[in-house]
Amino acid sequence: MIFGDQTKLGHVLKHKEARAVLFRQDPGLEGQDYVLQFKKMMTLGDYLASLPESARAALLRELSPLQEQSESASLESRADYDVDGPGRATASAAWPSTAERWGVFELSLDGPDHGNPYVDVALAAEFTHAEGAAATAQGFYDGAGRYYVRFMPEQEGEWTFRTRSNARSLDNLRGGFTVTAPAAGNHGPVRVKDRFHFAYADGTRYIPVGTTCYAWTHQEEALEEQTLETLASSPFNKLRMCVFPKAYLYNANEPPRYPYEGSLEEGWDYTRFQPAFFRHLEQRIAQLGELGIEADLILFHAYDRWGFSEMGAATDDLYVRYVTARLSAYRHIWWSMANEYDLMWDKETEDWERMASLVTSADPHGHLISIHNCNPFYDYSRPWITHCSVQRQDVYRTAEYTDEWRQRWGKPIVLDECAYEGNVETGWGNISGEEMTRRCWEGAVRGGYVGHGETYLHPEDILWWSKGGELHGTSPARIGFLRGILEEGPESGIGPLPKSVMDWDVPIGGVADSYLLYYFGFNRPSFRVFTMKPGVRYTVDVIDTWNMTIERQPVEYEGSFRIDLPGREYMAVRLIRVDQAPRPNIPLDKEN
Structure with missing residues (x-):
């Protein structure tokens, strides 16, 4: 054309x-x-x-004499592959005799390496529990004749497996293993709970307190290790990160490794993956899991000078299937189809829908999945989307939309980008620590979850939001304080509460009549009169969200009562019904 x-x-x-x-x-x-x-x-x-x-x-x-390039043909496995190879089920295979529930069971096989096994060979394994539960996991080629199938068993007891492949030596291999109780700290994958909130598979509440390090796995080893050390002492339990390297402001360095064979100068072979790249990625993802951090993995983004955002539908599909096969057995994976999907000129809605279908059909474990916007929202009502991964819609008003978005989509609201604490030249990256903290609180009392990011200028362009390293801002400690407040809160989670005519000026979150959290933000009243249901007594805490203190009032209150406040910004008041067995206060030995 x-x-x-x-x-x-x-x-x-x-x-x-x-x-x-x-x-x-x-x-x-x-x-x-x-x-x-x-x-x-x-x-x-x-x-x-x-x-x-x-x-x-x-x-x-x-x-005028040039024409648009046509799309590449479909890349599918070959029905005639290995017809003259070894006999059926003759490949060497190894697997552990036991695996923990929600752990990674890995079946390793030695198979053919002629042709292009990344494309030519189809491999999967059917897993069956003794009581009848069954699931199919896709396999993948890891180079040098080595194949793997990974599976996350979700039930304890005896399991068997049987492989299926167009490569005869890999087909119809059988075996079994025992799934034991999960180890300490293994609560399983995160699921949506009660429509707007989250919990691990074992029922333990999960409150996402996220941050962003887009390209942290594309740096030198020392910097990546420093990022892990920083995360280990941070309040964050979710990390947004990209599979592909990033080219953007303050991101001019070449990554140490690439996802495909080839080079930028000579071109990439999008049909041949570089196993070392993906082994490195999954090593870092596994290390996040050891820290109790969910890996919110971004499959595509537009900030690219290598061509990975413009590969075409067939190679996109091959990539999506490969990544899903390699990583879906990790319990702490979340799928993000894209960061700022609307900036990816080469993809239309039908492309995202097709690839999301590939991910969800190839992931036997049903991990959380969403897609992130820059400007217009994606249609978050789509059934494959488990939660709304949202970017701000206004320079100023951001988290204030949370309750509106909850009503619009009826799904958890995760405001993954509300702007970043920092001092770069652009408005998305130069809000103060106070404003970052305020937005996190504003979203929390409205029933959502606001994520952190940091973009302070650095002489070597090591900005946390992309490369990781160290945190320099003042908001992380305050966000950790908020996390403690939320974890002490109602088991059902915080939702926005209806307001009386006297409460028009303050957002209120909690559970009606039993737990109420008022957040005053940049307002600074010297006192507040609360009018509650007669006959119900409350303990009252005055919370300084910036100085991280909680002052329990000396008496219990009911009906209409006045609470004195210090007349400064970022204050909150918490009311807990006396017969609700209030939880202990948060420790006050916070720094910064």
Whole structure:
């Protein structure tokens, strides 16, 4: 198809010869990856309209003999693969005799390595529990003739497996193993609970307190180890991170390893993965699990100079199937189809729907899954989406929308990007620690979960939000304090509560009549009169969310009563019904 006015500029830039033409006619574009990322969504007609008439005509003359590149053919396993190979079920196989519940059971097999096993070979295993439960896990090729199938058993007791493959030596291998009780700290994968909240599979409450380190696994080893050390002493129990490396502001370094064979200069072979890249990724994911941190894994993003965001549908599907097969057995994986899906010019809604279907059908464990926006929201009512992964919609008002979003979609609201504490030049990355903390509280009392990020300038461009390293801000300790408040809160979680005419100026969260949390944010009253249901007594705590103190009032209250406040910002008041057996106070030995 010839390039036309409605062709996205991204298709021009993706075409090697057309890209050279564009850069020759408009030299200012070359090397401006950050600018081009946004221009790719323009149509060619819109771009041409921005040029002088002479430049427009010259560009059209050179583009006219060129055509848009066609999509790659489907990449499917071969029905005729290995027809002359070894006999059926003859491959060498190894597996452990036991595995813990919600742990990773790994079946290792030595098989054929001719052709391209990443594409040519299909492998799966059917797992069956003694009492009848069954599931199918997909296998994957790890190079050098080695294959794996990973499975997360969700029931204790005796299990058997049987492999299925178009490679005869890998087909119909059978075995069994025993699943034991989970080890201490293993609560299973996180699921949605009570529509708007979360719990681990064993019923233990999970309150997501997230942060973002997009490209932390694409740095040198010492920096990655420092990131893990920082996380170990942080309040965060969820981390947003990318599979692919990132090219963006303050992200100019090349990663130590790449996901595919080939090179940027000579091109990538999108049909051949680099196992070392994925082994490194899963090592870091496993280490997050040891720290009790959920890995919110971003499968695609637009901040790319290597071409991984523009691979085409067939190679996208191959990649999605491969990643799901390698990682779905890790109990602490969350799937994020994309960070800022709407910036990815080469993908339409039908592409996201197709790939989400691939992930959910290939993941036998039903991990949480969502997709993240930049500007317009994705349709979070789609049945495959378990929770809403949201970016701010306004420079100022952000977490204040939480209760509205809960009503709109009826799913948990995880505000993964409310802006970042820091001092970079752009508005998404220079709010104060006080404002970051305020947004986290604002979202919490409205029944949602607001995530953290940090973008303080660094002489070596080591900004936490992308590369990790150390935290420098003042909000993490305060977010940890909030986490403690929430963990001490009602077992059912906090939801937004209806307000009387006297409470128009303050958000209230909790459980009606039994647990109420008022958050005053940047307002600073010197006192507050509370009017509660007659005959119900409450303990009252005055909470300074910035100085991290809780002051229990000396008497119990009922009916209408006045509570004196210090007249400063970021105060909260907690009311707990006396017969609800109030929990102990949070320790007050916080720093910073």
